[in-house]
Amino acid sequence: MINIPKGTKDVLPEQSYKWQYLEDAARSVAAAFGLKEIRTPVFEHTELFLRGVGETTDVVTKEMYTFEDKGGRSITLKPEGTAGVARSFIENGLANSPMPLKSYYLTPCYRYERPQAGRLREFHQFGIEVYGSAQPETDAEVIFAASSFLNKLGIKGARLEINSIGCKSCRAEYNRALKEYFRPHLDGMCANCRDRFDKNPLRIIDCKEEACRKITAGAPKILDYLCPDCRAHFESVKGYLSALGVEYTVNPDIVRGLDYYTRTVFEFVSTAIGAQGTVCGGGRYDGLIAELGGGNVPAVGFAAGLERLLLLMDNTGVEFPAPPVPRVYVAGMDEPTRKKAFGIVNGLRVKGISAECDHMARSVKAQFKYADKIGAEYVAVIGGNELESGSCTLKRMRDGQTFDMPFADIYEFLKNNI
Ligand code: ATP
Ligand code: MG
Numbered sequence: 001m002i003n004i005p006k007g008t009k010d011v012l013p014e015q016s017y018k019w020q021y022l023e024d025a026a027r028s029v030a031a032a033f034g035l036k037e038i039r040t041p042v043f044e045h046t047e048l049f050l051r052g053v054g055e056t057t058d059v060v061t062k063e064m065y066t067f068e069d070k071g072g073r074s075i076t077l078k079p080e081g082t083a084g085v086a087r088s089f090i091e092n093g094l095a096n097s098p099m100p101l102k103s104y105y106l107t108p109c110y111r112y113e114r115p116q117a118g119r120l121r122e123f124h125q126f127g128i129e130v131y132g133s134a135q136p137e138t139d140a141e142v143i144f145a146a147s148s149f150l151n152k153l154g155i156k157g158a159r160l161e162i163n164s165i166g167c168k169s170c171r172a173e174y175n176r177a178l179k180e181y182f183r184p185h186l187d188g189m190c191a192n193c194r195d196r197f198d199k200n201p202l203r204i205i206d207c208k209e210e211a212c213r214k215i216t217a218g219a220p221k222i223l224d225y226l227c228p229d230c231r232a233h234f235e236s237v238k239g240y241l242s243a244l245g246v247e248y249t250v251n252p253d254i255v256r257g258l259d260y261y262t263r264t265v266f267e268f269v270s271t272a273i274g275a276q277g278t279v280c281g282g283g284r285y286d287g288l289i290a291e292l293g294g295g296n297v298p299a300v301g302f303a304a305g306l307e308r309l310l311l312l313m314d315n316t317g318v319e320f321p322a323p324p325v326p327r328v329y330v331a332g333m334d335e336p337t338r339k340k341a342f343g344i345v346n347g348l349r350v351k352g353i354s355a356e357c358d359h360m361a362r363s364v365k366a367q368f369k370y371a372d373k374i375g376a377e378y379v380a381v382i383g384g385n386e387l388e389s390g391s392c393t394l395k396r397m398r399d400g401q402t403f404d405m406p407f408a409d410i411y412e413f414l415k416n417n418i
Contacts, residue, residue: 007113007121009307017323018313022153022306023106026126029149033141035104035128040084042108046074052083052292054259056200061192063111065121077110080258081127081303082285083292089131090294099132106306118276118308127282127303131289134298136233139264139284140240146280146302147246150268153309154318158279161251162241162266164234165202166226168287174225175201185215205255221252230263237264260285264300273311280304326356327414328378328394329371331364337382344382344407353414372397378414 004010011019030037046066053059065077078084085105088094094101105127113119128145130138143160150158166174178201186194189204189212196203205216226234241248248266256265265283273279282302289297313320330345332338341357348355356376358367364381371379378394386392391406394413405413 005121007115009120009122018310018320019306021320022309023126025152026104026106026149029145029152030104030128032148033102033128033145035102035130035145038085038088038103038105038129040081040088040105040107041078042110043075043077044084044087046076048083048087048292049076049079052086052260052288053080054200056196056203057259058206059111059258063113065110065112078107079111080109081105081107081125082129082258082260082288082301085127085129086288086292086294086299089297090289090292094131095289095295095297100138101131102128103130104128116276118273118305118311120307124306125303126306127301129299129301131297131299133300134286136236136264137240139233139237139300140244140246142282142300142302143237143241143248143266144244144246146266146268146282146304149304150280150309153313155270155279155309155312156316157272158268158270158312160246160248160266160268161254162237162248162264163222163250163252163254164226164230164237164263165222165255165261165265165283166230167262170222170225170227170230171202174220174222177220177225178202178204181219182215189215200259202255203259205253216253222255223250223252233263256281256283260288260291262286266302268304270312272315273308276308278305279308279312324354325375325377326354326371327376328353328380328410329356329367329374329376330392331358331367331371331379331381333364333381333383337384337387340382340387340407341380344380344410348411348414351411353411378403380410 049064050060059079064079067075069075085103108122108124110122112121115121128142130142147160165171179197182197182201182204186197190207190209193204193207193212204212207213207216254265254267261283263284267278268280269277270279271277280302284300286298288299289295330341332341338358345355345357356374362370368379376397378396380392380394382392391404394403403413
């Protein structure tokens with residue numbers, strides 16, 4: 001037997017309605033916020049992620065699915081959604097469209113990680129990206145869209161944590177302060193952090209190693225190094241959030257895993273799904289488009305991990321609306337009545353009514369049992385009499401009530417009996 005690759009999951013027919021529910025919720029929130037879908041390839045040139053995600057990030061140094069294609073190009077399966085959207089924005093000249101450009105995506109992502117609950121090698125993200133606005137209300141709107149999505153799903157207890165990691169100039173000063181602080185501790189830190197110390201000391205704050213975390217606890221905080229503009233921006237974002245009634249806490253240790261963030265960063269975190277508690281992360285990335293060779297276009301967005309949301313919903317007993325069931329099951333007894341049932345059922349399907357009949361040569365009794373198992377709302381049996389009279393009885397399974405009607409009226413009846 002050939003097994004599924006490590007860190008991937010099948011979504012089986014009995015479970016897929018949960019995924020569709022999540023995706024429908026994402027699309028309806030996106031529509032309400034005026035976001036249009038963008039679809040970009042699952043694979044891109046590796047260079048895009050080196051530049052767009054950042055060479056010192058965990059994603060790039062450890063987690064990418066990179067391979068050489070038959071043409072000798074280095075190709076990488078997308079580890080996140082933003083870099084591809086930014087590439088597309090530049091390549092398609094979307095800076096010329098009316099700003100802001102508001103987009104969303106639903107996409108699989110690939111990261112070579114150690115699989116655990118809520119951490120997979122193939123996972124899925126709902127993300128939104130707004131290009132062109134540097135205004136703080138756009139940050140607040142994006143955060144509010146994430147919060148609306150979680151609320152729509154019935155998720156409670158996902159805490160919003162926000163921070164500002166400043167712009168290039170405040171970060172330069174902060175990085176200097178970090179270096180001064182970490183220099184005497186370097187011997188006690190992991191090899192990765194020693195490397196980050198030279199290349200990008202901010203990344204040390206994100207290290208998950210216990211020893212590094214202890215040292216990091218006493219490190220200078222970015223909020224003390226914000227320039228006046230970045231400070232004003234952060235204050236304004238907080239003001240807009242409060243005006244919308246969005247609760248948050250400021251967590252100066254959030255720096256986010258990707259290099260392209262500037263100013264606002266945020267996460268929605270839950271304690272109900274163990275160590276992998278971040279269900280949604282995002283922020284502002286004003287330098288990304290320029291970094292990838294486009295113009296000076298500010299941007300803000302988030303990505304939510306759908307597997308973690310499903311896990312959180314399952315763990316906290318959030319109800320999913322029941323999946324749709326067949327409206328009617330039509331049973332037959334012998335060759336001519338089965339043929340009639342088959343005809344009625346397919347006639348209904350063409351008109352958009354979900355209907356079912358026998359495919360397993362079952363007895364009428366077994367067909368009733370099956371109809372019950374699949375949750376059919378009504379059952380009709382076509383026998384010799386029915387065939388002759390051209391009418392039948394629909395039995396409502398919920399309460400046993402019966403309704404007589406000609407075959408030709410079944411459609412109208414079901415359409416009106418919603
Ligand atoms: P973490 O700190 O948990 O590794 P991250 O900072 O790497 O998260 P992001 O790059 O911000 O995650 O991705 C956004 C969201 O995608 C995360 O908040 C999470 O919900 C989800 N996510 C990230 N990596 C995985 C994964 N390997 N499996 C499942 N979901 C994931
Ligand atoms: Mg990660």
